[in-house]
Ligand code: FES
């Protein structure tokens with residue numbers, strides 16, 4: 257999936273998409289920033305998440321993830337992430353395993369202003 | 385997580401590279417016999433080298449170096465008349481087994497072939513095919529030694545009639561029951577996985593504990609260095625190599641081997657040609673067209689939304705990691721135990737080659753390689769109390785009824 261590229265963010269809060277871009281049955285978009293690839297999605301509570309695109313397990317592409325259970329689930333082994341990038345479930349790991357509590361995908365805060373979705377791009381990733 | 389340095393060491397395969405030197409100590413699937421129809425020179429792109437199958441002055445097939453421009457695509461497949469052989473480049477011996485032409489690109493004499501089922505079954509009972517995956521060979525191999533993923537990646541939200549399943553993976557009913565394999569995989573997603581080192585590589589046992597004190601046992605294998613051997617249906621097993629074209633592309637070469645009836649090669653070939661373009665055997669569903677991803681289908685029918693062909697699911701999973709998976713970012717779990725064991729074996733082999741201890745390499749330890757048979761690959765359902773015996777007995781029953789000599 258081609259990510260939309262935001263190559264020249266000039267402010268900490270940068271427009272990455274319009275809210276209407278997520279008006280689809282499956283509200284999810286690949287987003288490419290100078291620093292790497294991310295996936296933007298809306299969960300069942302209507303909140304947005306912008307998290308790293310590669311699954312922290314073995315690197316599958318979360319842009320093809322299953323939007324379900326109020327988060328994004330990796331189709332490879334079912335690891336499930338909430339909008340903060342926190343892993344909340346690892347259904348193939350042994351019953352009772354707490355490994356998931358230690359797993360988090362990078363997350364970039366987002367907000368909506370005037371129909372635009374803005375991402376709070378960390379200092380180091382701003383280009384001049 | 386591993387370091388970038390280690391990731392480079394275990395993934396890169398060009399001439400002189402550490403993992404590349406290990407692979408070169410083994411016969412490599414180079415092309416399918418059916419490719420000989422291309423002409424008197426057949427292009428082969430293997431382990432970062434640009435080659436062509438030709439006949440030498442005495443009429444014997446060899447894999448010679450061909451002249452290539454630096455900007456050729458990795459799967460470049462020129463016409464026979466456009467191929468120019470480089471007489472200064474290396475030339476490698478080849479030999480055919482049941483439809484696959486293997487090449488030996490390493491030092492010294494080539495090793496013996498083990499007596500695996502795919503090599504000793506008669507021609508009538510083996511069908512060979514290949515397909516392109518645009519990623520490094522190691523991530524392609526690692527999905528094959530990961531028994532947990534089948535419960536997710538290949539999940540069908542509905543089961544089809546197992547009678548429609550000929551020539552397809554995971555669509556038969558399990559063992560001697562009428563439970564579709566797809567249902568078992570879906571209902572029991574947390575297999576207990578154990579790994580045993582063997583003379584040929586690894587034996588991987590995945591146990592799914594079911595109701596009524598029953599247990600589903602799936603035995604699969606890693607064959608060193610880059611193959612797997614797994615059950616496909618009750619009748620057939622798959623032996624599959626993940627052969628590097630270069631560092632960022634590979635071919636899977638599969639030998640489908642039947643323990644019962646001759647393989648219906650026309651049907652199996654037709655099924656696969658519908659999904660691949662010649663001459664480079666590139667899959668029609670690929671990264672450029674999002675693998676025909678359909679979000680509605682993903683919600684309703686399959687876990688990936690990419691159709692019913694599980695090969696496409698695997699291809700998406702491994703290509704989506706990027707050309708070479710960034711293992712500095714991975715977090716392996718308990719379900720990755722075979723991958724961890726395999727990487728350890730590969731690093732031991734890399735060290736052995738670096739020290740010139742070639743006799744420490746798997747299947748080259750001076751034992752009689754021709755005595756190595758099997759390996760046993762099957763699905764069975766057994767009582768929890770005696771699953772080990774039952775799994776073994778199921779394979780022995782299939783082998784003793786086999787029309788060719790499949791005894792182990
Ligand atoms: S790669 Fe995502 S769950 Fe395994």
Ligand SMILES: [Fe+2]
Pocket residue numbers: 527533534537538694698
């Ligand atoms: Fe698979």
